[in-house]
Amino acid sequence: SQQGEEDPQALSIQEGENATMNCSYKTSINNLQWYRQNSGRGLVHLILIRSNEREKHSGRLRVTLDTSKKSSSLLITASRAADTASYFCATPVAAGNKLTFGGGTRVLVKP
């Protein structure tokens, strides 16, 4: 079973709008990571948030983490067509030696 689960599974928005996706996980973590995958490509690391952090920003990305609810959210502000991709959350398990991924959120940004 997967450690992280993203919601929604798919999201369609207009260029310029914000996109929000959520990740829930099952066990305690020391960090949570978000990745982007463009069609047919490998995953690209976007941002890592540690368990003692509640919010982190990187450019147009904003990530929050609520360890009491075992959930995280990724917000992409002022979306662009180039943001069209699948987004995955990932968490380390098994004493930190395994990185497990959720099923991803497919984001379509329409021009």
Place this chain on the structure above:
Amino acid sequence: NAGVTQTPKFQVLKTGQSMTLQCAQDMNHEYMSWYRQDPGMGLRLIHYSVGAGITDQGEVPNGYNVSRSTTEDFPLRLLSAAPSQTSVYFCASSYSIGTPYGYTFGSGTRLTVV
């Protein structure tokens, strides 16, 4: 360019054949992993390594072998290919699980077993 290199990019195998997917990184990363990605399933961990000479199983290890004789290389061997192993395979590496730079992924190997 520094990064993770996977070869081949595409491969077609017949059922029962064996092959090795190659993965090499030049960033002196200790952690390396193999994932498979199937439609609607996300990424599933096959095997991983925390350093040369040390490997362990992930979620879906059956039918695959790995070894880590050097820091740079982490090949994945399919012992007897089956149609269920048709997938896209990704190799990834990292300094550590908690590094702010996360994992670096290769561009993938698309494998079809007929």
